Amino acid sequence: MTLAAPGRHDFRANTEVVGLCSDLLKINTSNPTHGERAAAEYVAAALSEVGISCEWFEPEPQRTSIVARLPGSDRTLPPLLVHAHLDVVPAVAEDWSVDPFGGLVEDGYVWGRGAVDMKGMVAAMVAVARSYRADGLLPHRDIVMAFFADEEAGGRFGAEHVVGTRPDLFAGCEDAIGEVGGFSHRLSPDRRCYLVSTAEKGALWARLDASGRAGHGSMLNDDNAVSAVCQAVSRIAEHDFPREVSPTVRLFLDRVAELLGVPGGDIDDLMDRLGPLAKMIRASTQDTCNPTSISGGYKANVVPSRAAATVDGRFLPGHEDAFARELHRLAGDRVSVETIFQGPAVESPWDVPLVEHMQRALQREDPEAVIVPYMSTAFTDAKWISRLGIRCYGFSPLLLPDDLDFTALFHGVDERVPVSALHFSVAVLRNLFDEY
Numbered sequence: 001m002t003l004a005a006p007g008r009h010d011f012r013a014n015t016e017v018v019g020l021c022s023d024l025l026k027i028n029t030s031n032p033t034h035g036e037r038a039a040a041e042y043v044a045a046a047l048s049e050v051g052i053s054c055e056w057f058e059p060e061p062q063r064t065s066i067v068a069r070l071p072g073s074d075r076t077l078p079p080l081l082v083h084a085h086l087d088v089v090p091a092v093a094e095d096w097s098v099d100p101f102g103g104l105v106e107d108g109y110v111w112g113r114g115a116v117d118m119k120g121m122v123a124a125m126v127a128v129a130r131s132y133r134a135d136g137l138l139p140h141r142d143i144v145m146a147f148f149a150d151e152e153a154g155g156r157f158g159a160e161h162v163v164g165t166r167p168d169l170f171a172g173c174e175d176a177i178g179e180v181g182g183f184s185h186r187l188s189p190d191r192r193c194y195l196v197s198t199a200e201k202g203a204l205w206a207r208l209d210a211s212g213r214a215g216h217g218s219m220l221n222d223d224n225a226v227s228a229v230c231q232a233v234s235r236i237a238e239h240d241f242p243r244e245v246s247p248t249v250r251l252f253l254d255r256v257a258e259l260l261g262v263p264g265g266d267i268d269d270l271m272d273r274l275g276p277l278a279k280m281i282r283a284s285t286q287d288t289c290n291p292t293s294i295s296g297g298y299k300a301n302v303v304p305s306r307a308a309a310t311v312d313g314r315f316l317p318g319h320e321d322a323f324a325r326e327l328h329r330l331a332g333d334r335v336s337v338e339t340i341f342q343g344p345a346v347e348s349p350w351d352v353p354l355v356e357h358m359q360r361a362l363q364r365e366d367p368e369a370v371i372v373p374y375m376s377t378a379f380t381d382a383k384w385i386s387r388l389g390i391r392c393y394g395f396s397p398l399l400l401p402d403d404l405d406f407t408a409l410f411h412g413v414d415e416r417v418p419v420s421a422l423h424f425s426v427a428v429l430r431n432l433f434d435e436y
């Protein structure tokens with residue numbers, strides 16, 4: 001990878017960010033088996049050392065979130081909320097080529113569970129805050145920094161709790177940046193874009209339950225719970241949800257078509273040119289519902305009285321009710337449908353000053369940078385933050401090697417972040433906070 005010409009900043013944050021990231025990766029914050037307390041204490045200590053204090057939240061033992069504020073030079077401006085989560089998904093050590101909680105720095109990468117999702121961003125936020133103090137400078141506006149627990153399980157002990165109990169900490173904030181976005185993607189030999197999420201699909205996870213007549217497997221049984229659940233699951237899995245292009249996806253497609261020099265291009269043709277990104281972008285053009293587990297029975301010759309399955313549904317903005325109705329219809333009369341988790345879809349406008357500033361902050365470090373909006377299919381803490389009327393953008397800047405399948409690293413084996421990408425992240429955030 002060739003990095004852009006060095007940016008304007010050559011501050012100590014660049015030497016700190018790798019150590020901060022590595023230290024954070026050594027703290028196992030797997031959700032739900034480990035809490036976030038130790039990581040929150042680490043971040044708070046790094047901020048407190050430069051005179052920044054934190055508000056603490058711990059709705060359950062060890063499930064810790066913290067919120068801090070870095071004052072800006074113009075305190076009349078609305079503060080910018082910058083958020084990241086401290087928890088990670090578990091890692092199966094045997095599958096990895098390195099210790100997922102070793103914080104190894106090797107071959108130009110920092111390795112470990114959470115390197116991209118999203119302790120790298122936590123480290124960059126802390127490094128940037130410390131760099132302001134070290135330089136004796138201030139960001140343009142106040143920066144509210146939130147480090148949340150529990151994002152990977154929906155945010156009940158993290159963002160949902162903090163936003164619900166202390167909305168005053170975010171008073172005046174109009175925009176927020178967090179995950180998932182700001183990472184580079186090589187579109188063509190001379191085009192590198194950065195995807196910024198301006199929308200996020202909603203989530204509806206449900207459990208399907210069937211009860212039937214238990215009995216001997218050798219006899220006739222027209223009330224078989226296993227068969228009822230399987231039929232419901234297969235109807236859901238095979239259903240073709242119609243394609244619908246939301247304003248965000250329209251912008252994405254138009255922008256990409258223009259950058260590739262194929263204006264008015266066919267959607268499927270454009271998708272084919274997106275490489276590994278296509279599996280996510282395609283999913284942002286329709287509702288989806290994947291069966292994720294199925295259970296029932298205990299012996300080959302016994303028909304059980306119950307069987308169950310879970311499905312992971314993701315719906316487009318505005319589809320919340322219609323999607324739930326469709327799921328019930330597909331599930332049919334033989335199974336009950338119970339919602340396990342539901343989070344709203346969110347969509348934020350693209351024509352806001354923050355977006356222009358993000359573009360400029362990136363271009364200072366990477367003159368090739370072009371930002372493109374997209375709809376994230378994952379859910380993030382933006383769900384809870386948007387409840388406060390704050391516009392949410394996925395912007396955790398990373399300049400990645402062209403051949404790295406970034407999307408596969410999320411929750412993947414051998415998760416790692418390039419050292420150069422962390423330096424880039426620090427420089428871009430600092431540019432943004434200096435000028436916005």
Ligand SMILES: [Zn+2]
Binds near residue numbers: 085117118151179
């Ligand atoms: Zn994440």
